[in-house]
Amino acid sequence: MVRGEQLSCPKCGGNLKRYDNVQRIVRTKGRSTERICIRRLRCIACGAVHRELPNFIYPYKQYEAEIIRGVLEGLITPDTLGYEDFPCEMTMMRWKAQKSHPL
Ligand SMILES: [Zn+2]
Structure with a gap:
């Protein structure tokens, strides 16, 4: 995951070129x-292919963005204290499935 106008590879520092676009569904706290x-x-x-997390998520959607990133990086699981009921386990499984099988 890279941010904003960062155009160097987090792995090797090489230059990044635009590859394609993917859609993600963000579930907000209001359901x-x-x-x-x-x-x-x-x-x-x-x-390596990196997703660019849009900057606009951060000011307005920081909570969701942090959770999504936490789930994808394995930092948040259904057992993580404080995240027991958000997001639900099925949502986490779907995010992980999308990560291992990019659209
Ligand atoms: Zn690289």
């Missing part, structure tokens, strides 16, 4: 969902 478009960038040096 509504939002579709967001995330750019994927490919490193021209090592070939």
Whole structure:
């Protein structure tokens, strides 16, 4: 995951080129969902594909963005204290499935 206008590879520092776009659904605390478009960038040096987390998520959606990142990085599980009921386990499984099988 890379942020904003960061255009160097977090792995090797190589240059990133635009690769494609993927849609992610963000479930907000109000039980509504939002579709967001995330750019994927490919490193021209090592070939790694990184998702760019849009900056706009942070000012307004920090809570959700932090949770999504925590789940994807394995920091938050259904057993994590404080996150027992948000998001639900099925949502976490779906995020992880999407991570291992990119659209
Ligand atoms: Zn790289």
